[in-house]
Amino acid sequence: MDAQGQAWDAAAADRAVAVLKAVADPSRYRLLWALSRQELPVSALAELLGAHVAATSQHLAKLRAAGLVVSRREGTRIYYRAAEVRGLLDEAALVAGAAGGGGAAADAPPESAATAAQEQAAPARRRPVGTGRRRPATEH
Known part of the structure; x- marks a missing residue:
């Protein structure tokens, strides 16, 4: 395999590890599970977890950085949904x-x-x- 092929494999492995790290937390797994079924606002997700909105937002930021969730703003609320x-x-x-x-x-x-x-x-x-x-x- 040439050097360029190996570099791509390393980058793909790094991305896969980032996704697995993002899902490795039980709260983030539960958020993804809920969001794979429907779009929800942060307040409803915080209630689902039994956590503060700020803590839930931090989990969502990690999932968003890994490309696992997307968000949209409607007025003052931010709604999240899971990617595939x-x-x-x-x-x-x-x-x-x-x-x-x-x-x-x-x-x-x-x-x-x-x-x-x-x-x-x-x-x-x-x-x-x-x-x-x-x-x-x-x-x-």
Whole structure:
């Protein structure tokens, strides 16, 4: 292989490692999973994670730098959506199932394995994604 071919391989490997590093955090994985299904504002994503908006924005900035999410502004809100990441998420779930000693996730089709991985990464108490308004505790 010539030097030019090797340099391209090194650059491609560097880009792949940057993508894997961006997804290596559980919060960023969960953000990608949610954004692979629908476009959401930062406030809804922060609520999904149970984190502050500032922390969620930092995670989104890392995902955006890796080319995994794109954003658009609508008034004062910024909405995010995932780039083409479903294959990456499905493969990660399959590899995790195989590395974890097999089990149902390893034998399941990609969609089922990915769903199982999402459910394991989901918080114990799920909150509905909405406008951020909470109902009063005394409402019947």
